[in-house]
Amino acid sequence: MTDPGLSAAAATVNGHRLTRKGRQTRDRIVAVAAGLMQERGVARTTIEDIQAAAGVSSSQLYHYFADKGALVAAVIELQGQRVLDVQHLGLDRVNCVDDLWRWRDLVMGIRTAQNCVGGCPLGSLAADLSETDALARAQLGRWFAEWERILRTGLAAMASAGQFVDGTDTDRLALALLAATQGGLLLSQVHRDTAALAAAMDTVIAQIGTHLTEAAAKAVRHR
Amino acid sequence: MTDPGLSAAAATVNGHRLTRKGRQTRDRIVAVAAGLMQERGVARTTIEDIQAAAGVSSSQLYHYFADKGALVAAVIELQGQRVLDVQHLGLDRVNCVDDLWRWRDLVMGIRTAQNCVGGCPLGSLAADLSETDALARAQLGRWFAEWERILRTGLAAMASAGQFVDGTDTDRLALALLAATQGGLLLSQVHRDTAALAAAMDTVIAQIGTHLTEAAAKAVRHR
Numbered sequence: 001m002t003d004p005g006l007s008a009a010a011a012t013v014n015g016h017r018l019t020r021k022g023r024q025t026r027d028r029i030v031a032v033a034a035g036l037m038q039e040r041g042v043a044r045t046t047i048e049d050i051q052a053a054a055g056v057s058s059s060q061l062y063h064y065f066a067d068k069g070a071l072v073a074a075v076i077e078l079q080g081q082r083v084l085d086v087q088h089l090g091l092d093r094v095n096c097v098d099d100l101w102r103w104r105d106l107v108m109g110i111r112t113a114q115n116c117v118g119g120c121p122l123g124s125l126a127a128d129l130s131e132t133d134a135l136a137r138a139q140l141g142r143w144f145a146e147w148e149r150i151l152r153t154g155l156a157a158m159a160s161a162g163q164f165v166d167g168t169d170t171d172r173l174a175l176a177l178l179a180a181t182q183g184g185l186l187l188s189q190v191h192r193d194t195a196a197l198a199a200a201m202d203t204v205i206a207q208i209g210t211h212l213t214e215a216a217a218k219a220v221r222h223r
Numbered sequence: 224m225t226d227p228g229l230s231a232a233a234a235t236v237n238g239h240r241l242t243r244k245g246r247q248t249r250d251r252i253v254a255v256a257a258g259l260m261q262e263r264g265v266a267r268t269t270i271e272d273i274q275a276a277a278g279v280s281s282s283q284l285y286h287y288f289a290d291k292g293a294l295v296a297a298v299i300e301l302q303g304q305r306v307l308d309v310q311h312l313g314l315d316r317v318n319c320v321d322d323l324w325r326w327r328d329l330v331m332g333i334r335t336a337q338n339c340v341g342g343c344p345l346g347s348l349a350a351d352l353s354e355t356d357a358l359a360r361a362q363l364g365r366w367f368a369e370w371e372r373i374l375r376t377g378l379a380a381m382a383s384a385g386q387f388v389d390g391t392d393t394d395r396l397a398l399a400l401l402a403a404t405q406g407g408l409l410l411s412q413v414h415r416d417t418a419a420l421a422a423a424m425d426t427v428i429a430q431i432g433t434h435l436t437e438a439a440a441k442a443v444r445h446r
Binding site: 038039040041043044117118119123124126127128130131132137140141144145172173175176177178179180181182183184185186187189190191195196197199200202203204206207210 | 261262263264266267340341342346347349350351353354355360363364367368395396398399400401402403404405406407408409410412413414418419420422423425426427429430433
């Protein structure tokens with residue numbers, strides 16, 4: 001997804017186009033803020049922390065962002081784009097359940113490489129901001145809806161390829177898969193262990209597998 | 224679960240037993256702190272906010288809690304006990320998959336009554352504290368392990384009652400059910416809509432249903 005909000009906000013400040021250097025400075029501030037907020041949470045990250053870590057002055061920072069809320073909005077766009085890039089990588093060419101298993105292995109591989117430190121960037125921001133910032137909650141809701149759409153599109157492609165028996169509610173299975181992945185990511189963060197993520201994804205993909213046609217089920221290799 | 228840490232901490236301060244009134248004051252402080260932290264997050268809740276909302280002086284509050292960390296630990300115990308009380312209510316007498324559906328309806332009923340406002344009290348604290356407070360993460364990990372144990376015990380009871388075919392990994396299904404529930408609660412918070420929670424719980428319980436013996440499957444009424 002190319003987000004119009006991000007592009008517009010990144011390309012201009014007060015209606016003026018940013019220079020290449022200006023754009024780089026802005027992007028560095030957002031990346032640094034995203035890292036600190038992922039580590040500490042939004043409330044524990046001050047504008048001063050971000051300035052110091054990004055090596056910019058207060059006037060530079062306020063040149064690009066009117067207030068912390070504007071910076072949080074930019075962080076949500078960055079993290080949304082990062083998370084969804086991975087989902088596109090794993091899900092854009094789904095034709096059979098083996099492709100879902102490959103996506104599962106991609107997510108597990110990333111989580112293992114992270115040693116289960118940190119939560120899902122979108123999930124963490126959602127838990128952090130949903131009750132205190134209605135705009136952020138709406139913005140995060142749009143990113144989760146986009147993630148759900150990618151999963152739905154993948155399962156719909158499988159349906160188009162004749163993989164599922166009639167009456168299979170692929171949209172609902174896609175939503176369940178997203179929820180299971182989110183919960184697995186949270187539990188893996190608490191326990192510093194991938195077991196919950198693996199169990200959750202495997203169980204929902206196995207359930208998706210029960211809706212396959214006989215021919216599609218026979219062709220499954222991965223499990 | 225009766226948590227020995229909670230009882231001990233509640234009954235004594237610096238080795239002295241609390242009076243009934245002292246215990247009531249302490250409990251009120253913890254309940255007020257839990258409410259504010261659930262609403263705003265831990266970092267956005269100051270000791271001063273808690274004092275004001277509980278109607279206690281600074282010296283009263285510090286009589287019971289050495290610092291904010293001690294108060295956070297007491298909040299985790301309170302929320303853990305509250306969440307697990309509901310799980311016990313729904314899961315302590317599980318004998319068949321219909322009992323799981325009844326638990327699902329209980330969780331959905333609570334979430335609907337909440338209008339999907341707020342996250343799971345344990346899940347929210349886990350997302351909030353896991354990266355900044357290793358003690359809190361460990362404490363939350365113990366509560367999630369206890370929740371997982373309750374689910375495992377329920378599925379094990381079904382297995383003992385001859386409900387599952389041989390080789391069914393009920394422990395892994397229990398963990399998947401917990402993760403799906405957590406993810407569903409988070410997405411329901413973001414979207415203010417129970418759809419994700421319902422899809423996640425239904426999909427995992429349906430998958431548990433695929434492991435039933437033929438006789439057990441025939442006896443299912445609820446779905």
